[in-house]
Amino acid sequence: MDYQARCHCGRVRFSFRSPEIRTGVRCDCSLCLRRGAVLSSTYIPSADFTPHHDPRDLGVYLWNERVLNNYFCKACGIFTYVGDGENARDGYRVNLGCVEGIDPLALDIRVIDGQSVPLVHAVDP
Numbered sequence: 001m002d003y004q005a006r007c008h009c010g011r012v013r014f015s016f017r018s019p020e021i022r023t024g025v026r027c028d029c030s031l032c033l034r035r036g037a038v039l040s041s042t043y044i045p046s047a048d049f050t051p052h053h054d055p056r057d058l059g060v061y062l063w064n065e066r067v068l069n070n071y072f073c074k075a076c077g078i079f080t081y082v083g084d085g086e087n088a089r090d091g092y093r094v095n096l097g098c099v100e101g102i103d104p105l106a107l108d109i110r111v112i113d114g115q116s117v118p119l120v121h122a123v124d125p
Ligand SMILES: [Zn+2]
Pocket: 007, 008, 009, 010, 011, 012, 073, 074, 075, 076, 077, 078
C-alpha cells in the first residue's frame, strides 16, 4: 500500500510503500517514553520511503549512541520518523500518528524493550 503522512501543521510530509499496517510498537527507552509515539513495527526500507523534500524544515535529534537521526518538524515539533544516521541500518521507522488512514491506537500494539537494548531503534527487536 502507498501511505501518505504529515506532521501536525502540514509543513513536513513524507510517504512510503508498505504491506498493510496492522501493528505498531511502543518503546520504553527514555526518548520514546517522553514522546509517546506509536512507531511502525518495522523499518521501512529506504527504497520504499520518500522523506520530506526540504531538510531545512526538519530538526534532527541525536542521542544515545548517536547513530540514528530522529527527525521532527521545526514548526510544530512533531516527531515524524527516525533513521539514516551514521552506521544505521537501512530504512526508517515512522510515527504512525502522522500517517493518513491509520488510527494508531486501534492497532495491535507491542511494547519493545528499548531500555535494556541500547540500540533497539537500530535493530529489529
Ligand atoms: Zn509541523
